[in-house]
Amino acid sequence: MMKGIRMNKIVTGLLLSLALAGWVNAETVFVTLEKDNALAVVDPVAGTLIKTVPVGQRPRGIAISPDHKFLYIATSDDNTIKLFDAETLKELVKLPSGDDPETFALNPAGDKLYVSNEDDSLVTVIDIAKKKVIKQIKVGVEPEGIAVSPDNRWLVSASETTNMVHWIDTKTNEVVENTLVDPRPRAVSFTADSQQLWVTSEMAGTVTVMDVKTKQLLNSIRFAVDGVTADKIQPVGVVIDKDRRRAYIALGPANRVAVVNAQNYEVEKVLLVGARVWNLAFSPDQKRLYTTNGVSNDMSIIDLEKLTVTQSLGVGTYPWGVAVKP
């Protein structure tokens, strides 16, 4: 009898510690829900929606600080970027982002925020600690995609209507070069070694790979999907793995993610995910990819070792951005 109770206790204790360990170790995926004014919190390993938290009006862009302690969320209709505690999801600070913030980028140190202000053709530079705008940089019409190179040398802003990427020196915050790309550039993404910039062009249906040093075109990637007309292939989000082995590109209303060999730029596979797939994020170990599917109100989980979609998970209305906390 005594023994039985003790055994029970031990088992319970073991289970509890396992559960705790699991809770601590499991990564968390955050998805902004543009039409729900909320943030979906997802356990991607269990494949469950943990909870949905209100965050403000029309949340879109989202990023996590380099130390994973803070979440930045652009609440467009509140005209601000909010800072949240990534653990408790309590709102800490409102940053002065300029009007209608949508996309933004953090520098590697995590002390500066660069925001695209679409209506004003500006990139706003914010000092996070001081909560102050340091500078507004004039760029092309309707800036959208924005990224800082991992070596912190370049800030790149893509303007959708001007069809250009603007190369901004992070030391001076000045535009030093402009490169014409295919129509309606949406997302920009640097490779981990800071040597390449990948740019998606929504209207042309292409992805441009550029050499950062020379600012010259290395390759232009086109996509073809059986049973989908060319108009529907509209590349949006792009991520490249840390070894530059593969790149993954969300094809928007083609409802697919393209898997591209990042060495020879060949399209290896297209994976059916959800309607109007928009943004992408890796798991910390880069074994999984998470997608937001704007029109089907779900996210997809892709197993990158098997290159298969393992789950579609309903998260809320108009899932937009995605960020992952280890």
Next chain:
Amino acid sequence: MNLFIQLIIKVLIIIQLLGGFVVYAKVQQTVNIAYLAQGQDAPPALSNLDPFIKNKGMVGAELAVADNATTGQFTGQQFALKKFIVPQDGDVAAVFTKQIAGKFSFVVSMLPAEPLISVADLPEAKQVLILDAASSDDSLRNGQCRNNVLHLLPSRAMRADALGQYLMKKRWGKWFLVVGTAPGDRLFAEAIKRSAKRFNMDIVAEKTWEHTYGARRTAQADVAVFSQLDDDYDVLVVADEQGVFGEYLDYRTWMPRPVVGTQGLVATAWHRTHEQWGATQIQNRFQDQAGRWMEEQDYAAYLAVRAVGEASTRTQSNELKPIKDYLLSEKLALQGYKGSPLSFRAWDGQLRQPLLLAAPRSLVAVAPIDGFLHPKTELDTLGYDQPESTCQWGK
């Protein structure tokens, strides 16, 4: 040997890169665009809700030239827009020959079909590309097409097909067609009939609205009597392009039936309810500049100037031939805030584009409606497709 081949390949790649990449001309180049419009009478007003807009189109063109200029400052090109507003009793052809021809290669036209054709047929217009941002006539895209004219607004056939697709999807297959007495109303009705045939819809009745009610009769009473039919129908399709009576139909019909066509649910190139695909941005920028909503003609004029801008940026030219060739090529992927790349149909110069199906305060659907398929592009399910077109210049 192996090394030698590798070297050759490398050299070839470098040559290709240099050739394929746009090298910016530091030399300043100016692209001149003319904007040609004629004064108009204000149509009879049904209410004071929507004031008559005199400068429809102009603000769109101005916004586009500013957008072009932003790109131009990075590429060494300048863009200039010169406006020619001919008085109502003025001579459009004279203004064209004396002030535009020889000085401008690109002309955004806000003229109705007839003066547009007479300008396009002037010998001086041979070396000009006219971008028509005002007409919707199907004849200008078929038998009366001209190889120096591109059309930015959707044709009546495209509008009717957009409505037809939607009504078919809803299975609202029985239509009561009500037609006004203006020539445009009859043309719209023709397009509706073509679309009904195309989608196997049934026009159960067709009536002409004569505007004959007198002092003791009201629209309220008239519409109820007018819409009393022997046969049942699903929707009332109205053809009233001037907006003289169409607004009176909704809620006043004998039976509770929705109104579509030129009033009620309309098929249009642009609408204030449209916010998707970045539309909010241009709606805001337009509002800031004009202090009013962007109208369809503004959108068309915007696209006209943007198309010339896009082509001149890509070709690094300000000359007619390279720009026109680019515009009519498959390379053009014009951003029009409607979720699809826009381009011109090479067989009739019509801009292929999605159409918005809009109620006064809500966007109901965007055509082509899901499920209407096409081997090349779903956008060509709207209007006259290549095999149906009777335009000869593309052939």
